[in-house]
Amino acid sequence: MSAVNIRNIRKEDNTQVATLIRKVLVDLGAPKVGTAYADVTLDHMFENYDKPRAAYLVLEENGVILGCAGVAQLDNCKDNICELQKMYFLEEARGKGIGSQMLRQCLKKAKEFNFDKIYLETMPYMKAAQKLYAKMGFEYIDKPLGDTGHYSCPVYMVAKL
Known part of the structure; x- marks a missing residue:
C-alpha cells in the first residue's frame, strides 16, 4: 500500500462512503x-x-476511500458517552494496521470532544475487530447503552477515555 491519508469526510465523499459501508456489510454476510x-x-x-462533538473520518489512498469510522454522542443516552460509529474497511485495507490508526484517531477525537467513555456495537463473528477493540482498551459489557437501533449487533463494548 502506498501512503494513506486519514481525513475528515467531505460532502463529495457521501456516495463513496455509503457504497463502501454497504459493500463491506454484504461481504461480511451482515443482515441488511x-x-x-x-x-x-x-x-x-x-x-x-x-455538528458539534461529532467527526467522521475516511481513509483515502490515491483518491479512493478504503475505510471509514466516526464518533458522535450516543443516541438516547443522557450520560457523556460517545459511540464509535460505522467503522468499516474494504478487504484490501484489512490486516495492515490501518484499523489501529483509524481507531486511534477516533479515540483522539472523542477525547478532544471531552466525552467520558466511548461505546460500540458489533457482530459476534467480527473477531478481528473485537480483538483490535480489546487491544485499544474496550471491555465487553452485557447489555446495550443508549438506543442505536442496531438490534442485529449483539456484542457491546465500552472504553474509558
Missing part, C-alpha cells in the same frame, strides 16, 4: 435490517456528522 446498512443517514454521512 438492524445494522448500519439500513440507516437513513448512510447516504448523507457528511451532513450527519456536521
Whole structure:
C-alpha cells in the first residue's frame, strides 16, 4: 500500500462512503435490517456528522476511500458517552494496521470532544475487530447503552477515555 491519508469526510465523499459501508456489510454476510446498512443517514454521512462533538473520518489512498469510522454522542443516552460509529474497511485495507490508526484517531477525537467513555456495537463473528477493540482498551459489557437501533449487533463494548 502506498501512503494513506486519514481525513475528515467531505460532502463529495457521501456516495463513496455509503457504497463502501454497504459493500463491506454484504461481504461480511451482515443482515441488511438492524445494522448500519439500513440507516437513513448512510447516504448523507457528511451532513450527519456536521455538528458539534461529532467527526467522521475516511481513509483515502490515491483518491479512493478504503475505510471509514466516526464518533458522535450516543443516541438516547443522557450520560457523556460517545459511540464509535460505522467503522468499516474494504478487504484490501484489512490486516495492515490501518484499523489501529483509524481507531486511534477516533479515540483522539472523542477525547478532544471531552466525552467520558466511548461505546460500540458489533457482530459476534467480527473477531478481528473485537480483538483490535480489546487491544485499544474496550471491555465487553452485557447489555446495550443508549438506543442505536442496531438490534442485529449483539456484542457491546465500552472504553474509558
